[in-house]
Amino acid sequence: MLQVAFLRDHKQDVISRLAKRNIDAADDINKAIDLDEDRRTIQTKLDNTKAESNTLSKEIGSLFKAGQVQKANVLKAKTTELKETTKSLEQELNLKVEALNELLYKIPNVPNTIVPSGNTDEDNEETFREGEIPQLYDGALPHWELAKKYDIIDFELGNKITGAGFPVYKGKGARLQRALITYFLDKNTEAGYTEYQVPHLVNEASGFGTGQLPDKEGQMYHVTADNLYLIPTAEVPATNIFRDTLLNESDLPISITGYTPCFRREAGSYGAHVRGLNRLHQFDKVEILRVEHPDNSYKALDGMVEHVKGILNELKLPYRILKLCGGDLGFTSALTYDFEVFSTAQDRWLEISSVSNFETFQANRLKLRFKNSEGKNELCHTLNGSSLALPRVLAGILENYQTEEGIKVPEVLIPYTGFDMIS
Structure with a gap:
């Protein structure tokens, strides 16, 4: 399976070398790069959401210790929303990863530069x-x-x-x-x-x-x-x-x-x-x-x-x-x-x-x-x-x-x- 980073950094070279296999891979390569961009965007949102949830959880503990129950409950409601957002983002991320892997599994290896062109x-x-x-x-x-x-x-x-x-x-x-x-x-x-x-x-x-x-x-x-x-x-x-x-x-x-x-x-x-x-x-x-x-x-x-x-x-x-x-x-x-x-x-x-x-x-x-x-x-x-x-x-x-x-x-x-x- 080809690495997305390699596809992104050497896109035209990969497309050109796959053409030796008599394959026009441009659409699949572009789609894989786009799927990976989506995956990375979702991953960033997910990481930020989890980080915010962890920060609030620590703050809630401090508020309860200080006797500020009302403020703590407000933040608890916020963490509940963040947990739902986290679950939704994880599902979306899994779908993107699955779609990306399914596509990458179908793309053959890139021929070495010394591989001769030909059909049969x-x-x-x-x-x-x-x-x-x-x-x-x-x-x-x-x-x-x-x-x-x-x-x-x-x-x-x-x-x-x-x-x-x-x-x-x-x-x-x-x-x-x-x-x-x-x-x-x-x-x-x-x-x-x-x-x-x-x-x-x-x-x-x-x-x-x-x-x-x-x-x-x-x-x-x-x-x-x-x-x-x-x-x-x-x-x-x-x-x-x-x-x-x-x-x-x-x-x-x-x-x-x-x-x-x-x-x-x-x-x-x-x-x-x-x-x-x-x-x-x-x-x-x-x-x-x-x-x-x-x-x-x-x-x-x-x-x-x-x-x-x-x-x-x-x-x-x-x-x-x-x-x-x-x-x-x-x-x-x-x-x-x-x-x-x-x-x-x-x-x-x-x-x-x-x-x-x-x-x-x-x-x-x-x-x-x-x-x-x-x-x-x-x-x-x-x-x-x-x-x-x-x-x-x-x-x-x-x-x-x-x-x-x-x-x-x-x-x-x-x-x-x-x-x-x-x-």
Whole structure:
């Protein structure tokens, strides 16, 4: 959530940068500033009324002690009026605050100045590419056919048990999945991230804290009886560890990692581009998250990008990095880099990770602050990234490592799988 003071002091810059998202935010920004002016005016009246009431209460006590009962009763009648005024002002203030917050919750984060303009993913800017695309044998298969051929993932069984988008991993497929999770966690903890196991359901406050609510309410599975939400990513519970927290500057940076299943209702349209593991309602992901001092967050973002690059280099998968344009940028992000692995059998790029800096946007919603060197409370910066999302990494491995004899296992994973070939 953007801070009203920031909107007021940088109004034209905010409107201009939000235009990169193809949003004309001028009306909402002006309305938010006006609502805040009203709120501050009411707050001043309320504070003055309470101060006057407190002064009169002290005076009434003195008058009663002095035996001036008549004068004291006159002032008591005045304090009764002031109490009614206070109640009315508090109600008016609550309505203004509610209206202001409701509006601010709907305004997305301001893109960083280096975010390219654009409308769709076609306008994203490629910043890096690594790895050679392998030349496959004639008759090479897409991963959903390989999964069926080697009986390692059963999409039809998942459809029977639950529905489309809930695959069942079997035998060496399940072991490879588990190997990837453990390998990712090991790489993250070796890099200094502390491992957490977090809940897979969150309350409404947590959804608002990280920006999934109200923006992505329709994309989350909602347990209505308990008003809980299945997590769309470990980012939600992991970041909310720090909700309503005041840190010391010496506590920063904080780096954590965790594995969770992820649940998303809106899996998209039908067709070859969403077949198999390309897009699921339930999938596994290992996440990395950082809480940073504002002065260090973009250096931290670069470090996270390099960390994910290192993992993909070890897996020896061909990949590229994209700087997302304004039209493709997530609601809460100020700057995002997407990693995509090349699916040789499908002849297309598959997104496998997003690494983002949210600056103070989430921290303001979370009330996540630190006490700086001057003793003042300041909002932290939050960052997170996939390290990594498993389905498309697995799809990339199956397709890029396939041979006529079977599917080779990346060398770095063999100690985790206990086998070097799926055949």
